[in-house]
Amino acid sequence: MTQYFVKKDFNPTFENGSIPKLLYICNVDPTHTSLPRTMHMHNDLLEIIFIKEGNGSHLIGERQYKTLKGDILIYNEGVLHDEYGNPDTNMSVFCLGMTNVKLPWLPKNHLVSKESSYVLRSGKDASMIESLLEMMYLQISEEKAGAEEMCSYLLRALLTHILQIPQENHVLSKAEESLLSNSIKSYIDEHYLEEISLNSLSESLHISPYYLAHVFKESTGFSPIQYIIRRRIGEAQSLLINTNESVTNIAGIVGYDNTSYFTTLFSKTVGMSPKKYRQLWIKSEK
Numbered sequence: 001m002t003q004y005f006v007k008k009d010f011n012p013t014f015e016n017g018s019i020p021k022l023l024y025i026c027n028v029d030p031t032h033t034s035l036p037r038t039m040h041m042h043n044d045l046l047e048i049i050f051i052k053e054g055n056g057s058h059l060i061g062e063r064q065y066k067t068l069k070g071d072i073l074i075y076n077e078g079v080l081h082d083e084y085g086n087p088d089t090n091m092s093v094f095c096l097g098m099t100n101v102k103l104p105w106l107p108k109n110h111l112v113s114k115e116s117s118y119v120l121r122s123g124k125d126a127s128m129i130e131s132l133l134e135m136m137y138l139q140i141s142e143e144k145a146g147a148e149e150m151c152s153y154l155l156r157a158l159l160t161h162i163l164q165i166p167q168e169n170h171v172l173s174k175a176e177e178s179l180l181s182n183s184i185k186s187y188i189d190e191h192y193l194e195e196i197s198l199n200s201l202s203e204s205l206h207i208s209p210y211y212l213a214h215v216f217k218e219s220t221g222f223s224p225i226q227y228i229i230r231r232r233i234g235e236a237q238s239l240l241i242n243t244n245e246s247v248t249n250i251a252g253i254v255g256y257d258n259t260s261y262f263t264t265l266f267s268k269t270v271g272m273s274p275k276k277y278r279q280l281w282i283k284s285e286k
Contacts, residue, residue, distance in 0.1 A: 013160050015102040020159060022151045025096040025137050030054070032280070033085030033093060035271050038234035039227070041080045045099045046109040048162075049073035049083075050122075050133055054091025057084045060118040062185065064221045067119060070126040072162060074118045077109035080189065082230060094133040098155060103163075111159065116167045125165055132158045181219035184212060188224065192231040193255045198224055232256070233269045240278040247274045 014020065023045055033056070051071045058065045058073060059082040067073065075081050085091035101109050112118060122129050136154045139147035187205060188196065201224055202209040216224050232254040239250045251262035266274050 013163065015104045018100055018102045019152060020098050020101045020155050022155050023097040023099060025140055027137050028093045028095055030090040030092060033091040034087040036269060037083040037237060038230040038269060039080055039082045040234035040238050041078055042075065043078055045097045046077055046101050046111060047075040047095065047097045050094045050129055052092045052094065052130060054089035055086050056091050058082065059220065061114065062182065065119045070122045072120040072122055072129065074111050076111065112167060120162065120165050120167065122165060125161065128161060181215050184216050184224065188228055192228050196228055229265060229269065233266055236266060236274065240274055241281050
């Protein structure tokens, strides 16, 4: 037997003794991951995804990732992301949202810097990460006495464990960085709820439509118009899940005066109508 002694003193991971707070945890099956969750962001929380099975494609910030079983996806507060699980691999994931995460070297609700990869390969740590998530999910789903306190400790253990996984540096070359592409993306993110066409976009940024579309597609994997649609549909998905607004009102909020056209676009992008999508999520929460 080998006995190890714990250091009496250690530097806490979280700034000024702050305690991360779990907001929700989901065990998401292929019924949901097979539907695209188009572009959206969280302005008041940090979200983490752990891929239990399958693979997918994720745009996080300004980078496209091919994601695999065992990957940990970090969605920092305010970082745009687009999710698509490969339906042929029956992707299943744990998803958890949290707030009050403050590391000394990063902004609030950030777990990695923008220079690092937003996707971590858990490798040999996968079983430990999944076990922690399963314990948290069990505590919350079965409403066990003391579940909130238990999950508070487990969440800190999970985050500390994730921070022990080596991070891949993603400092981009000047060619990849593409100041032009970033300018296009920033403009769309600010104005996507307004009337935007490729011509109006090129006029606003003083770039030829062809060159603008080429540069943007190379950087993001989407044409500017596809990106605008996915931003709008992503916002609509959030409103369908989190509010009681009617489909007609949501169509207007995300920039479509014609509800039928909005429904057609939504169905083509997500794979089902807005009404059915809302019913699916309401059903899954019961």
